[in-house]
Each structure stands twice: as C-alpha cells, then as structure tokens.
Amino acid sequence: MVGREVSESCVDSMIIEMVSSYCDRFCSAKPELAARRIEAIGYQVGLQLSERYTMERPRFSDHLEAIKFICKDFWSELFKKQIDNLKTNHRGTFVLQDNRFRWLTRMSIDPSETNANTSDDPSVATTESKSAQSASMHLYFPCGIIRGALTNLGIPCAVSADMSNLPACSFVVRIKA
Amino acid sequence: MIVCIAVVGHQNNPLYLQSFTEADDALKLHHIVHCSLDVIDERVNNPKKTGPTLNETFLGLLYPTENYKVYGYLTNTKVKFILVTTDLDVRDADVRNFFRRFHSAYVDAVSNPFHVPGKKITSRTFAERVSTIVKSFGLSTAV
Numbered sequence: 001m002v003g004r005e006v007s008e009s010c011v012d013s014m015i016i017e018m019v020s021s022y023c024d025r026f027c028s029a030k031p032e033l034a035a036r037r038i039e040a041i042g043y044q045v046g047l048q049l050s051e052r053y054t055m056e057r058p059r060f061s062d063h064l065e066a067i068k069f070i071c072k073d074f075w076s077e078l079f080k081k082q083i084d085n086l087k088t089n090h091r092g093t094f095v096l097q098d099n100r101f102r103w104l105t106r107m108s109i110d111p112s113e114t115n116a117n118t119s120d121d122p123s124v125a126t127t128e129s130k131s132a133q134s135a136s137m138h139l140y141f142p143c144g145i146i147r148g149a150l151t152n153l154g155i156p157c158a159v160s161a162d163m164s165n166l167p168a169c170s171f172v173v174r175i176k177a
Numbered sequence: 178m179i180v181c182i183a184v185v186g187h188q189n190n191p192l193y194l195q196s197f198t199e200a201d202d203a204l205k206l207h208h209i210v211h212c213s214l215d216v217i218d219e220r221v222n223n224p225k226k227t228g229p230t231l232n233e234t235f236l237g238l239l240y241p242t243e244n245y246k247v248y249g250y251l252t253n254t255k256v257k258f259i260l261v262t263t264d265l266d267v268r269d270a271d272v273r274n275f276f277r278r279f280h281s282a283y284v285d286a287v288s289n290p291f292h293v294p295g296k297k298i299t300s301r302t303f304a305e306r307v308s309t310i311v312k313s314f315g316l317s318t319a320v
Binding site: 050052056059060061 | 281
C-alpha cells in the first residue's frame with residue numbers, strides 16, 4: 001500500500017485554527033467547554049485512525065500490548081517517530097513521554113515573560129500562566145486522539161497531558177477499571 | 178456463492194446486514210448470523226481450542242449447516258464480520274482474501290466524517306463496494 005502524505009504545515013495551521021476558533025469564537029466564555037469540544041473532535045479522529053491502523057494485525061491480548069501499539073506504530077503513523085519513554089505503575093496508569101512533540105515544535109512562550117518571571121511581580125505570574133494555558137489548549141486534540149484509539153480497542157480510559165518544558169510533553173493515560 | 182454478509186458491532190449490535198439471494202429467505206439468513214455470534218464469543222473467550230491461531234483476526238469456519246458454511250472475522254476494535262456461503266468446498270485463502278478486502282471497505286466507510294460511530298452503515302458507496310467484492314469472491318474460487 002502506498003503511504004499517503006499530508007503537508008505538515010497544513011496540519012499545523014489547521015490545528016492552530018481549530019483551537020483558536022473554539023477558544024476565541026465558539027466558546028470564548030467557557031474555556032472548559034472549548035477544551036471538551038476539541039477533545040471530542042480528537043476522539044472521533046482517534047476512533048477512525050485506530051480502525052485503520054489496526055488492520056492486518058493480530059488482536060491485542062492485554063492492555064500493555066495495546067498501549068505499546070499506540071507508542072510505536074500509531075505514533076509512527078501520525079508523527080513519524082515513536083514515543084520516547086513509556087512508564088507505568090502496573091495499576092492502570094501509563095505515562096507516554098514524547099521529547100519532541102511535533103505539534104509543539106513551532107510553539108514558544110514569549111521569552112520576555114520568562115525573563116520577567118524572575119521579578120516577583122504578581123501580574124507576571126498571570127500572563128505566564130495565560131500563555132501556558134493557551135499552549136495547553138493545543139494538547140486536548142492529541143489527548144482525544146489517544147483516548148479515542150484506546151476506547152475503540154476496548155480500553156476505556158481518561159487521558160491528560162502535561163507539558164513542563166516545550167517541546168517535550170507527556171500524556172498520562174488512566175485506564176478505567 | 179455468498180448469500181449473506183454481516184457487520185456486527187462490539188455490543189453485538191447490527192451495523193450492516195445484507196443478503197444476496199433472489200429467494201425470500203433473508204430472515205433465515207439473519208437467524209444464521211445471529212446464531213454465529215455465540216460461536217464467536219465461545220472462540221474468543223476459550224482460545225485454547227484455536228491453538229496457534231490465537232488472536233488472529235480471521236476466526237475460520239464457525240459452523241457448517243446442511244446448506245451453508247459460516248465464516249467469521251473479528252477486528253481489533255471488536256467488530257465482527259460474518260460471511261454465509263453456499264459453496265461447500267471453499268478455500269481458506271479465498272475467505273481470508275475476501276475478509277481482507279471487506280475490512281478495508283469497512284474502514285473506509287467508518288472513516289467517513291458523516292458516519293456516526295456505533296450506528297448502522299448507510300453509505301451507498303459501501304454497499305456498492307461490498308457487492309463488487311461479493312461478486313468477485315465467486316470468480317476467484319472458479320479460477
């Protein structure tokens with residue numbers, strides 16, 4: 001089968017536009033609602049992608065195998081790289097760490113804010129958290145994709161994202177018992 | 178000849194059910210499909226019997242009746258495909274090939290953004306593609 005390619009800049013622009021549309025236009029008053037909507041779009045994308053990418057492979061026997069599939073094959077199909085680090089507590093929580101998450105590589109937090117952060121100005125803290133918040137809005141979409149893919153594979157779960165230092169980011173998957 | 182093909186969701190909800198006979202026996206065929214769901218459950222939950230084919234998507238011959246043979250296929254996403262045929266000497270390779278093509282048709286159908294996951298597949302393109310695959314199944318057996 002011939003691999004089909006998608007222009008990366010188009011995908012980047014589309015995600016940025018989607019996030020800004022939901023945050024600033026459709027649900028500007030309620031950021032939680034915007035987050036939920038974006039996550040729901042990702043969920044459907046995840047459902048459909050997992051259907052396609054699990055074709056022609058044996059069924060998974062346990063949760064770890066399915067998570068490994070997400071880390072390796074699924075991530076390679078989406079981002080042409082695998083997840084860099086997978087941690088688990090063996091009680092249904094998995095942490096998937098990507099050291100260079102593609103959708104965050106073009107993103108930067110205004111350096112003047114981080115410089116100003118050294119001074120103890122209370123107003124600076126709010127701007128810093130604001131830019132971090134708007135960056136984190138871009139992670140609801142990939143979270144939804146992971147949740148959709150795992151749910152479709154028969155693993156209901158909740159996915160959250162954590163970005164401490166760009167462009168690295170980690171996704172926390174909690175499997176619902 | 179393939180007389181019936183079915184797609185059944187992960188909660189055993191019918192997603193697509195199509196019979197290909199002239200006679201008015203759709204109900205009987207649907208009954209056969211319904212019965213085969215239990216066989217699939219048994220196969221999947223007691224994998225010892227299947228041995229080396231453990232966790233393979235293709236489940237093989239589910240059960241033969243006097244007039245029909247019923248084959249099954251279970252995807253990673255717990256969607257079942259069921260095939261009812263009147264051919265009594267079917268090669269496994271042909272059935273595998275059929276399911277492979279059918280699976281890609283199914284994937285394309287559910288990737289349609291207007292398809293609601295878990296609801297019946299109403300796409301006309303899918304129906305046309307399925308009937309092409311079903312027709313070619315008879316041909317490949319003859320060759």
